[in-house]
Amino acid sequence: MAGHKKHKPIRYDKKKPAGTGAHNAVQNPEPRTGMARAASGEAVRPPSPVQLGLKAGRATLAFDAADTLFFRESRPMEAMGELQSVFPPPMRTLAGAVRTLIGESAAVDWQAYRAEPAHSLRQIIGYDEELGSLSFRGVWLALNGERLYPAPLHLLRKPAPLHLPGEAARIYPLHLDKSPVWCDLGRRVRLPALPEDRHARGARPMEDTWLTREGLARVLAGHLPDPAQLRTADQLFFRESRVGIARDNRRRTVIEGMLYQTRHIRPQPALSIEVDASGLPDSLPNESLVRLGGEGRAARLSVLQKAVDLPAPGAGSGQGIALYLLTPLLMPGGAWLGFARQESGEAGTPTVWTGTLNGIALTLHGAVTGKALRSGGWDMTNQLPRPVTSFVPAGSVFFCTVEGDVQAACEALHDRQIGVQTEYGYGHLAVGPWQDQ
Incomplete structure (x- = not known):
């Protein structure tokens, strides 16, 4: 174009001294933030604890x-x-x-x-x-915005039959079998068993399934959740x-x-x-x-800034409680938190495990757990792979009886954490009643 003034190309590889009228010079630059100084390689004074006040709650x-x-x-x-x-x-x-x-x-x-x-x-x-x-x-x-919780693994779901459009899906609970068996866990161990209801045939564990708050409230009250209160993986x-x-x-x-x-x-x-x-x-x-x-x-x-509390545990008629694991549990040394196996010499007496959680004496009669959750990852501090660790998966259920006051046991265990590294959220419990059938 006629009359167009041609500028010299800007060179970014060589900087001119300040005050020479460089094309890319900035007059009266704004003070750079700590983020910008850190990105440029400048030394940044670490902030003092006063500058890093903690949020309340x-x-x-x-x-x-x-x-x-x-x-x-x-x-x-x-x-x-x-x-x-x-x-x-x-x-x-x-x-x-x-x-x-x-x-x-x-x-x-x-x-x-x-x-x-x-x-x-x-x-x-x-x-x-x-x-x-x-x-x-x-x-x-x-x-x-509605929080979901892992479905307990002792619950089985049977889909609605395709040939009966009016029928809905059904939920059945596993129970501890009254006929103990000899296995690697002990001589007379009560394993989970299907209910005697013939309609329960074909029901499957609810893996990759979550409960709404209302569904969890029903479980903690000793009832079965409604199928409408379930959320499956393909919905999420x-x-x-x-x-x-x-x-x-x-x-x-x-x-x-x-x-x-x-x-x-x-x-x-x-x-x-x-x-x-x-x-x-x-x-x-x-x-x-x-x-x-x-x-x-x-x-x-x-x-x-919101607080989400668990539903309150329901009141049972006996000494039995069910411990529902809401997050994976990490146990020290592979032992179940210091519980000791008790084998009675009397014929027909089942094997149990006794121990203490949060100051509450418990007798563990049986459990329903999923496959061990294996977790590894990369150690950023030492720049090497993190050792693979086994966790008890969320959704596992432990059936116990309390040696003392059941209400005190619920207060000491409900919405509390057990195991190790609880600061990472592991071992979060919810408590509900358990009727040994």
């Missing part, structure tokens, strides 16, 4: 997926087969995302944080296995298969033949992952974007 953290999520199972990656995704995700993954966000919000220099044992932020988010002032409860799923999320190929980052090419297949989770738009947290700093923003799990999938993290 307990808050709920809601994670909403931006796309799909992937939480790798403990099985190793192999050329053949598909690597599944664990869902709900492990608490360690969510806790790690929260701790990282707190550090980034405080503009922490992670190298200085790792090198300084007395770093002030360690009082808030801890280091390695220690969580500092943080503690979590969960993990929970929430559909349209979808599983999507993905194919990937290994990359040679040095050459910026793919590695021929190194294909792998994973299965991602795509939550329904109304589904959130919730965690109850205590000890959060005031500096934590109310809404943030975080990276979750394998491949660092994006999710929105919202801080909700």
Whole structure:
């Protein structure tokens, strides 16, 4: 174009001294935040404990997926087969995302944080296995803001028959068999058995199923939930298969033949992952974007100031109680929390286990548990794989009798946690009555 003045090209590889009229110079720049200084490599003074005041009470953290999520199972990656995704995700993954966000919000220099044992932020988010002032409860799923709870594994569901459109699905409970058997657990162990109702044939355990609050309230009152109070996995999320190929980052090419297949989770738009947290700093923003799990999938993290309490336990007519496991349980040394097996010499007397939980003397008569939950992951502190650990899965049920006051036992065990590493939310219990049939 005529009269158009041609500017010299801007060169970003060489900086001119200040005051020389460089084209990309900024006059009166704004003071840079700690995040910007940390990103540029400048030394950032760690915030003082005064700047990191703690939020009052307990808050709920809601994670909403931006796309799909992937939480790798403990099985190793192999050329053949598909690597599944664990869902709900492990608490360690969510806790790690929260701790990282707190550090980034405080503009922490992670190298200085790792090198300084007395770093002030360690009082808030801890280091390695220690969580500092943080503690979590969960993990929970929430559909349209309504919290869901894992369905007890002693409940079986029989679908409605296709040839009878008016019939609804039915739910049947397992009970402890009156005829003990000799097995690896003991000489006369009462194992779970189907009810004698002939219509119960064909009923199956409700794996990957959750209860609404009303459904859990009915279970804790000693009743069966209504089928309408169940939420199955296909109502909450979808599983999507993905194919990937290994990359040679040095050459910026793919590695021929190194294909792998994973299965991602795509939550329904109304589904959130919730965690109850205590000890959060005031500096934590109310809404943030975080990276979750394998491949660092994006999710929105919202801080909700709401309190969600469990339904109250129902009153039973005897000394029996059922302990419902709402989150996975981690037990020390593989023993069931110090319970000892009791074998009676009298003929026909079943094997039991006796012990104490939260100061309450209990006799364990039997249990319904699912497959062991295997959890591993990557140790960010030591940069190596985390040892795979076995958990008792959520939904497991333990049938006990109380040696003392049943009401006191309910107060000491309901909405409480047992086992180890309870600060990660493990071992959350709910209590209901148990009638030994």
